[in-house]
Amino acid sequence: MFREARQNRIFQDVVEQIQEAILKGTLKAGHKLPPERQLRDMFKTSRGTLREALRVLEQKGLITIKTGVSGGSIVNAVTHRQVSESLALLIQYQRVSLRDLAEFREGVEGIVAGLAAKRANKKDIEQLRALLSEAKACLDEGASRWDAFIRIDNEIHLALARIAGNPVYESILQTIYNNIHLYFDRFLPREERILKQNYRDLRKIVIAVEEGKTAEAHSLVQDHVGRFNRLMEKNQKEKTD
Amino acid sequence: MFREARQNRIFQDVVEQIQEAILKGTLKAGHKLPPERQLRDMFKTSRGTLREALRVLEQKGLITIKTGVSGGSIVNAVTHRQVSESLALLIQYQRVSLRDLAEFREGVEGIVAGLAAKRANKKDIEQLRALLSEAKACLDEGASRWDAFIRIDNEIHLALARIAGNPVYESILQTIYNNIHLYFDRFLPREERILKQNYRDLRKIVIAVEEGKTAEAHSLVQDHVGRFNRLMEKNQKEKTD
């Protein structure tokens, strides 16, 4: 299955071989790698070195490691993986300001909405409609479901990214949404008036996508994201004053 | 300097502590961590576990490890680091098509150019002008410097991203340019006519930025990137036919 390891840094060679196998599709998502002690023999190396290699692969997001019997290293799907630690780190440690993120989202999500309007098929529309009615339901149930509403709101944005059909946009926005909740939790005002406004925005957006109106979808999303961002920014100012 | 390690996965705890110190600025870029054997004592763990932690930090791009006396783990700068392996992996293994990347660049670089035109100061303009005359020089020296010309072309694009003043756009575009050369090398036709056209594009773009014409900068860059992409795509088709 694998070559014997060579090179200065043996673990690096092991990483490359396994990565190669995963990315070339020899090892498919969901497959389980042999146990560490067996891999050690296959690569003719020591367990410590092999574990350093697995650590790197885990950090790259290529495998997930579980303990216990029937645990082990499981191959992750290559697509849809987070575009990365690094962007996540930048966001988490706020080297990137809320304003920066907001500006980015306004620009990029506008483009994505335009593409989505151009490319949505019948099934995509159905998904958007389903999310929309979930959102409505949350809103009707009152304050207890507001967090669920916000989650669905995000899902609609990510659905648009998927529908846009470009994995670059999709993975980047996914990374951003995976981390932006840090800001949402702190600065997003939970008021019915605001959430209802959001719902009306989303509804208009879905309709524009459904009717294939690219320019309208673009500007609607831009406005929606922009309004959202200004709200958070105002809230941020008030909290830090 | 550090707490003693705890948690299920000890190396994870070590990673977090060192990462915290780096991102909070306690450990500054260029600083050297103590040798492994000393860190092992500080964290009251074993060298193997400690090395797994260092491997993770290295993979995250937070430290660089060198062998030999006066080697060791050196802290990297947090900013301007690659937005990541993952996007890089997607590009390198061509899970992302040239078409996807092209579409992304057309959209995003257009936005960035608009922002740059709005925000460029005198010094920024000087930098752009300098790059532009370097590019001209390469072009005049003929075919031997064409690769240098392409490099400078990329630098101008990245300069615009920096001038736009949003680290999110900047790091993402940097990651893309760090990897896209794989496509350039294969599919970019080296013809004087094309490079000259590129130079004229760049010149117009710099002038638009200089004069603060945001909309013009936006559409010029979009056209420039678009033309470039169509060329590569045509070349890709011919080569794979």
Next chain:
DNA sequence: AATATAGTAATGGTTAAACCATTCTAAAGC
């Protein structure tokens, strides 16, 4: 029979001590 409980084995996580490989520095020799 259904359900708890305890045992068992497979797997990753950790430790320890030694040795190897690389690289800088300083002493030795010319």
Next chain:
DNA sequence: GCTTTAGAATGGTTTAACCATTACTATATT
């Protein structure tokens, strides 16, 4: 003064053992 060589400091690797977690199975209890 230059070159060569020896030493030491550092990361890289190996080995062998033990610990911790978890799924499954056999047993005991109801």
